[in-house]
Amino acid sequence: MAPTKTYGIADLKQHTTEKSCWLVVHGKVYDVTEFLEEHPGGYDIILTSTGKDATQDFEEIGHSNSAKKLLEKYVIGEFEGGDSAPVVAKVPPQSANAAKQQPAKSAATRTFHVILPLLILALALALNFYMMSQKKSA
Template sequence: MPVITKLYSWKEVSKHNTRDDCWVIVDGKVYDVTKYLDDHPGGDDVLLSATGKDSTEEFEDAGHGKSARELMQEYFIGEIEPSPVIPELEIFTKEQSFTSKVSEYWAFPAAIVGISIVAGVLYACKK
């Protein structure tokens, strides 16, 4: 019989963000670390700052070893729901849109200036 894992939404996990109720996400797994806050070698602030978001990168950067991963299993309560597949969208703020358009059209004015300089040099050399 397969093991059924409880699935949690990002919204649900993010609600558990206090010292009395603290959940974190690492590698797509959800951990209730409330009872571990006082024992965490890095202090409770580290865990509290990791709530409601994917903290995998921070966990890896801290250099947690095999013993930390084994200890985590005590606090495992489920997995984060997979995100629905959404086509990639490009959303621009006004500044981003303007900047991207300017950078797309720089070649034409640069070519005009370059041609003008070359023409000016050639004209001056003929005199």
Template sequence: MPTITKIYSMQEASQHNTKEDCWIVIDDKVYDVSSYMDEHPGGDDVILETVGKDATDGFEDAGHSDEAREMLQNFCIGELDTSSPVIPELEIYPKGTDSSQKLMALTKQYWAVPVVVAGISVIVGFLYLRKK
């Protein structure tokens, strides 16, 4: 088994997402399976579906043999950095604002939808009353 010397983020691993350059993450370890894509019994598309996310559950559910697990170790290039979140937090409003400021920030961003709905309602109501 190769010595693990490098730590990779999920974002970095997900950038290797082609048949010619494919990295997968299983059990918090990063594997470069590019050279194995053509030999994978399930086809390369099964592996490509797991790029950019933790493939542990899919690997376990497929019922891989002990031989497949040993073979996987030959492709290990590092470990996954589990200290940072996999998906960065989406910030809609600045941190440190109270709930009323948060509501105002959301209202300013999404004002168009209620205005459009109200406008359509007025037009439909006007057309309905005109036909009477």
């Protein structure tokens, strides 16, 4: 059933028992009365999350994807307060990480690549200068 009605916290507070139990998860209202007895975590724990937004409680348990799918069966409407914890990507994109790490690495490599040829050139010039002066004095 598609969510059509909007409910507020006052509506939720009227459905907090095993006779009628509503839950709010991610901005949607669910009538889970029928599900209470089937809940693998027990019915009493669900009752402690009624009358308020249960998104945090639901997510903290680390419910599986099949538990999240199961929710869809019980949706009856939308919550006035919206989604209190929208799902966002926690890991920054790879490119952002790579961009952060690369400058330090390439700066060291660049220094090495510039200094080494200069050192070799200076040594060759010094050797050449030494040989010339030896030849002159001979």
